[in-house]
Amino acid sequence: xxxxxxxxxxxxxxxxxxxxxxxxxxxxxxxxxxxxxxxxxxxxxxxxxxxxxxxxxxxxxxxxxxxxxxxxxxxxxxxxxxxxxxxxxxxxxxxxxxxxxxxxxxxxxxxxxxxxxxxxxxxxxxxxxxxxxxxxxxxxxxxxxxxxxxxxxxxxxxxxxxxxxxxxxxxxxxxxxxxxxxxxxxxxxxxxxxxxxxxxxxxxxxxxxxxxxxxxxxxxxxxxxx
Amino acid sequence: xxxxxxxxxxxxxxxxxxxxxxxxxxxxxxxxxxxxxxxxxxxxxxxxxxxxxxxxxxxxxxxxxxxxxxxxxxxxxxxxxxxxxxxxxxxxxxxxxxxxxxxxxxxxxxxxxxxxxxxxxxxxxxxxxxxxxxxxxxxxxxxxxxxxxxxxxxxxxxxxxxxxxxxxxxxxxxxxxxxxxxxxxxxxxxxxxxxxxxxxxxxxxxxxxxxxxxxxxxxxxxxxxxxxxxxxxxxxxxxxxxxxxxxxxxxxxxx
Numbered sequence: 001x002x003x004x005x006x007x008x009x010x011x012x013x014x015x016x017x018x019x020x021x022x023x024x025x026x027x028x029x030x031x032x033x034x035x036x037x038x039x040x041x042x043x044x045x046x047x048x049x050x051x052x053x054x055x056x057x058x059x060x061x062x063x064x065x066x067x068x069x070x071x072x073x074x075x076x077x078x079x080x081x082x083x084x085x086x087x088x089x090x091x092x093x094x095x096x097x098x099x100x101x102x103x104x105x106x107x108x109x110x111x112x113x114x115x116x117x118x119x120x121x122x123x124x125x126x127x128x129x130x131x132x133x134x135x136x137x138x139x140x141x142x143x144x145x146x147x148x149x150x151x152x153x154x155x156x157x158x159x160x161x162x163x164x165x166x167x168x169x170x171x172x173x174x175x176x177x178x179x180x181x182x183x184x185x186x187x188x189x190x191x192x193x194x195x196x197x198x199x200x201x202x203x204x205x206x207x208x209x210x211x212x213x214x215x216x217x218x219x220x221x222x223x224x225x226x
Numbered sequence: 227x228x229x230x231x232x233x234x235x236x237x238x239x240x241x242x243x244x245x246x247x248x249x250x251x252x253x254x255x256x257x258x259x260x261x262x263x264x265x266x267x268x269x270x271x272x273x274x275x276x277x278x279x280x281x282x283x284x285x286x287x288x289x290x291x292x293x294x295x296x297x298x299x300x301x302x303x304x305x306x307x308x309x310x311x312x313x314x315x316x317x318x319x320x321x322x323x324x325x326x327x328x329x330x331x332x333x334x335x336x337x338x339x340x341x342x343x344x345x346x347x348x349x350x351x352x353x354x355x356x357x358x359x360x361x362x363x364x365x366x367x368x369x370x371x372x373x374x375x376x377x378x379x380x381x382x383x384x385x386x387x388x389x390x391x392x393x394x395x396x397x398x399x400x401x402x403x404x405x406x407x408x409x410x411x412x413x414x415x416x417x418x419x420x421x422x423x424x425x426x427x428x429x430x431x432x433x434x435x436x437x438x439x440x441x442x443x444x445x446x447x448x449x450x451x452x453x454x455x456x457x458x459x460x461x462x463x464x465x466x467x468x469x470x471x472x473x474x475x476x477x478x479x480x481x
Contacts, residue, residue, distance in 0.1 A: 092333070098302075101448075
């Protein structure tokens, strides 16, 4: 192994990869959220935005490949770290007092992450697939009625509830992940770390709530276009 | 001073050696609230010996919180429920009459059990030997201020040097990671001029040995800081990470 791969496979290196890919995904979520919020402005704006994105499809495809690699790297390293960390303590304590010294968010990253991963697979198979290839909604896609695809998909309460649950868990994941990434990078300083923690908290919950607001709105409040 | 005795149930991990599976054994004990936790175990052992039973093996040395030998997990927490003290500084007044107290050894793959509550912490020594030192003869005490050191750095270095190497950070971490220990040992030198020549070699060597010994990685839960008897800050871990990245990018030797 070269010095570079050795470094990335060290305990600190693996955490660095987690942090770096995590920050990339945090940035992606901001862009994704801004796009999605146009849903609240009604079909005209949302359909135009998606149509414009369709216009730069080759670029989108390149970004998607990069994004998928980042996701896979994050997931691969996360699972690998989890397995290795389990092996570091073969015998468990009889009394678990972890709630006295750490937050539940920080201890459950693998679980919140796993649920978000399942969500991701479902999300790609439904929304992403319909928007890109039509599927059950080929007619709506061909006439650029993307808004109607969203309305129709979220008409299922079960599907919406799954989205909402996943978004709450995404909030858990981001709540720890944001500040954790900065700690891993070594950007922990008493001058600005409290601010990073605050920004992380606000970012995590605003992102989670606004994403969750979409299925909440379409599943429970949307009554057709007036 | 007259004080009511506490009647306690102790659930103590008994294990003959690494190759024999261990289990919890229950003991009843009546103890003064003024007694220290280790004195209580001494009392228990006297009683066991008087009955010709094998005493509970546990470690202790200075009994004033500076040697880092007394490593017990009490009620699921290394060094017990009171923050910033070692087991030897824990007193029975912190427990209620009738309480059941679970006493376990530090559990980590890198800390094999020797007997009962005693674990082998040679792994921490091995990490120290990999770079936790300065390879020059420092001679006798230098003149004050012969080497200028900013007050802030001197303070932070002393804070890191307060680590007694007990291993509570490893015991508390859900991943049995030794990052807090290693970062304290890296930081105490990284902050001082004397530590600069070997600064980047040191961090790489120590992290390498830490990884080889089977400790886990850091999940930034900060349980280590909460359980550290000396209150070592996780900012040391951030400093170590920083030095590690800089070392990888800027030095020419490959460790």
